[in-house]
Amino acid sequence: MWAFINKLRSPKWFYAISAKLQPLFWVAATLLLGVGTVWGLAFAPEDYQQGNSFRIIYVHVPAAFLAQSIFVSMAVSGLVFMVWKIKVADMAATVMAPLGAAMTFVALFSGAVWGVPTWGTWWMWDARLTSMLILLFLYLGVIALRGAFSSRDSGSRAASVLAMVGVINIPIIKYSVDWWYTLHQPATFTITGRAAMTMDMWAPLLMMVVGFYCFFIALTLTRTRSEILRREANKRWVRELAEEAN
Amino acid sequence: MQRSHAQLSTSAVAMHAPQGGLLVAIKATLKRDLTLMLRRRGEVLNPLVFFALVITLFPIGISPDPELLSAIAPGLLWVAALLAALLSLDSLFRSDYDDGSLEQLLLAPQPLAALGLAKVSVHWLLTGLPLALMAPLLGIMLSLPAGSYAVLAISLALGTASLSLIGAIGAALTVGLARGGVLLSLLVLPLYIPVLIFGAGAVQAAIFGEGIAAHLAILGALLALALMLAPWAIAASLRISING
Amino acid sequence: MSLCLQARQLACERDDRWLFEGLDLDIQSGEIVRIEGPNGSGKTTLLKILSGQLTDYRGELYWNGEPMRQTREHFLANLLYLGHAPGVKAGLSPLENLAWYQALSGEEGSESAREAALAGVGLSGFEDIPAGQLSAGQQRRVALARLTLTQRALWVLDEPFTAIDRQGVAALEAQLVAHAQSGGCVIVTTHHALTESPVLRRIQLG
Numbered sequence A: 001m002w003a004f005i006n007k008l009r010s011p012k013w014f015y016a017i018s019a020k021l022q023p024l025f026w027v028a029a030t031l032l033l034g035v036g037t038v039w040g041l042a043f044a045p046e047d048y049q050q051g052n053s054f055r056i057i058y059v060h061v062p063a064a065f066l067a068q069s070i071f072v073s074m075a076v077s078g079l080v081f082m083v084w085k086i087k088v089a090d091m092a093a094t095v096m097a098p099l100g101a102a103m104t105f106v107a108l109f110s111g112a113v114w115g116v117p118t119w120g121t122w123w124m125w126d127a128r129l130t131s132m133l134i135l136l137f138l139y140l141g142v143i144a145l146r147g148a149f150s151s152r153d154s155g156s157r158a159a160s161v162l163a164m165v166g167v168i169n170i171p172i173i174k175y176s177v178d179w180w181y182t183l184h185q186p187a188t189f190t191i192t193g194r195a196a197m198t199m200d201m202w203a204p205l206l207m208m209v210v211g212f213y214c215f216f217i218a219l220t221l222t223r224t225r226s227e228i229l230r231r232e233a234n235k236r237w238v239r240e241l242a243e244e245a246n
Numbered sequence B: 001m002q003r004s005h006a007q008l009s010t011s012a013v014a015m016h017a018p019q020g021g022l023l024v025a026i027k028a029t030l031k032r033d034l035t036l037m038l039r040r041r042g043e044v045l046n047p048l049v050f051f052a053l054v055i056t057l058f059p060i061g062i063s064p065d066p067e068l069l070s071a072i073a074p075g076l077l078w079v080a081a082l083l084a085a086l087l088s089l090d091s092l093f094r095s096d097y098d099d100g101s102l103e104q105l106l107l108a109p110q111p112l113a114a115l116g117l118a119k120v121s122v123h124w125l126l127t128g129l130p131l132a133l134m135a136p137l138l139g140i141m142l143s144l145p146a147g148s149y150a151v152l153a154i155s156l157a158l159g160t161a162s163l164s165l166i167g168a169i170g171a172a173l174t175v176g177l178a179r180g181g182v183l184l185s186l187l188v189l190p191l192y193i194p195v196l197i198f199g200a201g202a203v204q205a206a207i208f209g210e211g212i213a214a215h216l217a218i219l220g221a222l223l224a225l226a227l228m229l230a231p232w233a234i235a236a237s238l239r240i241s242i243n244g
Numbered sequence C: 001m002s003l004c005l006q007a008r009q010l011a012c013e014r015d016d017r018w019l020f021e022g023l024d025l026d027i028q029s030g031e032i033v034r035i036e037g038p039n040g041s042g043k044t045t046l047l048k049i050l051s052g053q054l055t056d057y058r059g060e061l062y063w064n065g066e067p068m069r070q071t072r073e074h075f076l077a078n079l080l081y082l083g084h085a086p087g088v089k090a091g092l093s094p095l096e097n098l099a100w101y102q103a104l105s106g107e108e109g110s111e112s113a114r115e116a117a118l119a120g121v122g123l124s125g126f127e128d129i130p131a132g133q134l135s136a137g138q139q140r141r142v143a144l145a146r147l148t149l150t151q152r153a154l155w156v157l158d159e160p161f162t163a164i165d166r167q168g169v170a171a172l173e174a175q176l177v178a179h180a181q182s183g184g185c186v187i188v189t190t191h192h193a194l195t196e197s198p199v200l201r202r203i204q205l206g
Helices: A002-008 A011-043 A052-084 A087-119 A127-148 A152-184 A199-231 A236-245 B002-008 B022-039 B041-061 B066-087 B091-099 B101-106 B112-141 B149-174 B181-207 B213-242 C043-050 C068-077 C094-104 C111-120 C136-149 C166-181
Strands: C004-014 C017-028 C032-036 C058-063 C079-082 C154-158 C185-189 C200-204
Touching: A002 A011, A002 A052, A011 A052, A011 A087, A011 A199, A052 A087, A052 A127, A052 A152, A052 A199, A087 A127, A087 A152, A087 A199, A127 A152, A127 B149, A127 B181, A152 B149, A152 B181, A152 B213, B022 B041, B022 B112, B022 C094, B041 B066, B041 B112, B066 B112, B066 B149, B066 B181, B091 B101, B091 B112, B091 B149, B091 B213, B101 B112, B101 B213, B101 C094, B112 B149, B112 B213, B149 B181, B149 B213, B181 B213, C004 C043, C017 C043, C017 C185, C032 C043, C032 C166, C043 C154, C043 C185, C058 C068, C068 C079, C079 C136, C094 C111, C094 C136, C111 C136, C136 C166, C166 C185
Parallel strands: C032 C185, C032 C200, C079 C154, C154 C185
Antiparallel strands: C004 C017, C004 C058
8 A cells, every 4th residue: 555655656657557557448438438329329219208318318427427426536636635745646636627527517518408308498407407517616616726826736735625625515515406406396307317217228328437437537647647747847757758759 | 751851951941841721722812803803893894784785686686576575585685695704704814814923823832723713703703693683684675474584593693604614714725815705706605505505495494384493403414514624624724825 | 951953854846846955954952043045045935844834845854853743732832933924913902912922822921921022122102002003113023022922942033124123133133142042042034144143053045
């Protein structure tokens, strides 16, 4: 455990190891997303109530999962950065935030698109969509706070604290929004509460979810690598790397 | 062990073991912040005036129809009080940061979380509590149905305590930034939503004649959670901010 | 046993730039240590590290032989730090300001001791005036009154002579020397010459 943490302290080590890992995840993501998309959109059966419009879940559900997971991993990275002072963790948290915000936006947008045939409107204060909207604001807060500091180190630490505070609040927000929604109950359909799905609806969804996660890991690795190069540009090993490339 | 440092000291300047005195420090901090706030009455009154003003805007912007107003009154009062409490947050640590006393607070041989909590208590005492006491008055102006006035005040008093604690985290994170005010709202408002839901929900429940105990219990639970966790986050955030 | 503050291989990195690296310090009772260096060389940062405000450094700090992280409370109980800003609340009188600082260290203190300390820095007659109405130099003196009011062995002073008039400068310098001679220790940054100090040690940064 300690040996591993000490290795993580070195961005150079992470740069080397991630070079081996990232192609794996890119290939897996491409395959899963490719097969999942075709299967989900073309071959999975129609929903007996919602028809073809239910197929938006193949984007919406994985994006929503990811939006929440990324926030958690961002907070965990922040904790690792604060406790063990591991810079790579902060670099990962830095690149995760916009990705998480983008996923939240995708989830919100796909939810709105799904709302048009189902509710007849682009926006309903559905419990899940409302929670997603609040999550988007939390992401924007973390990104804005990080950017507001002139010293990057302080910005990183502040963003880490806010991410941790946010992650404690996410379940509370989710629970209270669900409670608020059941109290008012404006719509009959909710985006997740639909009839039981058959196996051939499930399988592509599972593929898409795993594919989205692989995509997230792959993209985080790639972007963390470029963040390492950017921040360590003055270090000798990066300069040597650049000379080799030339 | 530490005592022996002092006894063995051959010099005139003796070394001290930490002498505790946390209660003395907390009491003095409460007194200091109360004195400072009461000498600048405007800062205490501004959120209250803001609260009244925002409530005045709604009948003008929507409709003076008492029925309509009474339907949306619980939410309006809660949202306006929440914004008024938010307004005063930016100054919570700002002047201490500017004049250097925040550094001294951090270097006191006392737990920073406890001293931070003392400052937040004063903030609640001079913003949250007055807002809660004033809300029923504005409720009358929005034709808030009878029977919900006490619940309004109690839910606000409980809820604004959580708001002060959560908001202080945001204030501590942004105190080192030159223009942290708008950013502070962006950070803090999403975190306020659970308190708003159960606070406004309590008033709604009272109007519909439903049980309010559950709502108030949850507000209390949120406050307990905030009391446990927020002081540590405030302390950590202050330490970050002081390094700019 | 007297006080001793040690740094081993102290290094501080700010946004990928090393302010200083491999700094070894041994600061003992009876010393006045002046940190020198051009602007931006990390003087204030070093003082903040040595006064326990900044924990984001490499290397180790030892207070009386124990690692700082373990003995922080004991260290803070013996430290008096005065920063760039005097830390004097404009809305409070000098007496009230001092009362808060005394209480922060855990003691009530007495009004007469505070009055004596204010008289010592030449502020008798100003005890009850809001500090905001005092001049910058007078506000600095309110902060300096803490040097006599609270008995602390280690003084860490960041530009303490700012805004102080010539007589005040001489008196303060004499006070620093007296503190060192009676077994205390002073770490200071200043542009002032410190001509009267027989025990001055210099540490050059940058």
